[in-house]
Amino acid sequence: MAQELAKLGIPHYYQTVVGDNPMRLQQVVRIACERSGLLIFTGGLGPTPDDLTTETLADYFGAPLAEDAAVLEDIRHKFSRRGRVMTPNNHKQALIPTGAQVLPNPTGTAPGMIWQPRSGVTILTFPGVPSEMKTMWQETAVPFLRSQGWGKEQIYSRSLRFWGIGESTLADKVAKFFDLQNPTVAPYAGKGEVRLRVSARSTSEAAAMAAIEPVVAQLQEIAGADYYGSDQDTLAVVVGRLLQQQGQTLSVAESCTGGGLGQFLTTAPGSSSYFWGGVISYDNQVKVNLLGVKPDTLARHGAVSHEVAQQMAVGVRSRLNTDWGLSITGIAGPDGGTDTKPVGLVYIGIASPDGQVDSVENRFGVHRDRDFIRWLSVCAALDLLRRRLQSSN
């Protein structure tokens, strides 16, 4: 939502979360009206008694509620299309304050509204289901806001993504950029990674980009190989693009991540052209039977070792007949760590098109939780492959 508001050039300063309580919800509305002209509500439009948004707003602004026949018919139709009967509690979703416009919901049952209950206050309501909200935003809210004069001046921005460098080290390297006024540069932390956002406000995309692009180029040069992509380009997208450019294919062998590397790679639509699949070798017997890891290696070095990571990468590359094989084996915790092999110890194996194999040891730290260690493992594996693909470019 914040990104969408920026696209329309609407400054967005406050977000508030409040529970299902009419009095507290009304207090929030009062505070919001004092400081903002546009109030956007999500959630609380459903059929249950604690869905209070519409009736609380109607009450606050002193407008009666009326059942909208067209909305009710639409809800009834949606139930019957799915072979279900509309339950009585759904009537509630057809109540709209007098003077408000219905904001149609093409996919779900609860519609939103567009309402100007008093001069200088515009209210938009949306259901809490993200996919429904997105459709309603694009199809109705954006055209409405443009008709109100928004969207002439927009905030344009690029978000630069980094892997392999900490926030304070990066901030120190690029400190002088934080004083810029047009564009502005600000750091923020992603999930295990650092980002820099470069933003400019302008009536023209060309003018904004003319200010943004030279700064982006300087930041990229300072960061070097630690910069991996911009905006929506995740490590999975960047690796996929490099594989496609080089006409190469990839398979994965996963132990502690249990499928997370394949899952992340396939978040990118079209990934089937370079990602062929893999083996989830959670159990050691699967490492032996499906990947050809030697029982002797497992016995001598343990499943979490350079040697096993390498044999997994070689095994999956050869069995799936791909150019690259990438493997992960580690201790994600919370149990299973020892003094010599602590929680957070993760080996990444990489088998290359030229038949070479290599591996890297990571120590993500015993204090980190299982989910985060698994996520760092997936990203570290992709980042290793990214650097190889970029250096062979």
Add this chain to the structure above:
Amino acid sequence: MAQELAKLGIPHYYQTVVGDNPMRLQQVVRIACERSGLLIFTGGLGPTPDDLTTETLADYFGAPLAEDAAVLEDIRHKFSRRGRVMTPNNHKQALIPTGAQVLPNPTGTAPGMIWQPRSGVTILTFPGVPSEMKTMWQETAVPFLRSQGWGKEQIYSRSLRFWGIGESTLADKVAKFFDLQNPTVAPYAGKGEVRLRVSARSTSEAAAMAAIEPVVAQLQEIAGADYYGSDQDTLAVVVGRLLQQQGQTLSVAESCTGGGLGQFLTTAPGSSSYFWGGVISYDNQVKVNLLGVKPDTLARHGAVSHEVAQQMAVGVRSRLNTDWGLSITGIAGPDGGTDTKPVGLVYIGIASPDGQVDSVENRFGVHRDRDFIRWLSVCAALDLLRRRLQSSN
């Protein structure tokens, strides 16, 4: 954080998000002081110029900042332990308002603080990194809040989780419970699933549970097999527990989910005792070579079909030598859909310990996005296995 506050019986009514702007941050502090006695801040404690929380609070309450020598030494030590040199911008993290207590950060560099700048106002600050925040909360904030008299009366709750029933249908079935006062019952939407929260406030866990448990039992009975678990019991945890109870093992074959089913199964620590692994057969050739899907079946029925789902399940079960084989093949979109096989069409295959094989067709809808369709597919597969395991119990 909301759950943790409930455990201490601290009523929590408002959450506000505000950008890195001193004036707006101070306005938020003013509003918060008017309505609450405890203010918890997360984020904005780092080394960069837009980390403003500490200095803005000090300014608002008119307290000078002073560098804390012990904190600075701790930060320097953490850098040197990782073989890095502390950059100058890290000095900022050692500044603490006069009168505030340091809230130590055992893992990261930015400490928080505990501060009572005026009567009736208590401030806690934490870094935005969730893992650091959690440790600091448990180790220091909880003992402090207990010392202030909190935690005698707690809010106890159970969250019941459902799959295979919509929110309005469930709400209609259990409508009479929404009027209860002790415990209270409220519905809320999870990611693709519905939940009911049953809560009671009490000085004793036994008294709270005596009120909660009979209501939970009634709700479970009304929902029947659509109820699958409570609280932290995800579908992956519930399926894992059933497999463990029955001494059975599982392997998976995944196409459109690309590893997401294995990833979700292995979120549960200890999953290696029943989950052996699987094959990510994103490419059709992998379905043939590693799972034994017949090329003829692929040619005649297509990869997204009952027949291929069944052969994938049978294939992975036999090659990994597990009791159960579970497979997913579908069209996650946004491209690849046709009139007869639209986006959202997903087949789940299940091969049972007795050698039987079966499959189920799901139509998750063309309007849903790729990530959500993949998530629904993973959950539908686990829910199918859950129902089989429960009926054979």
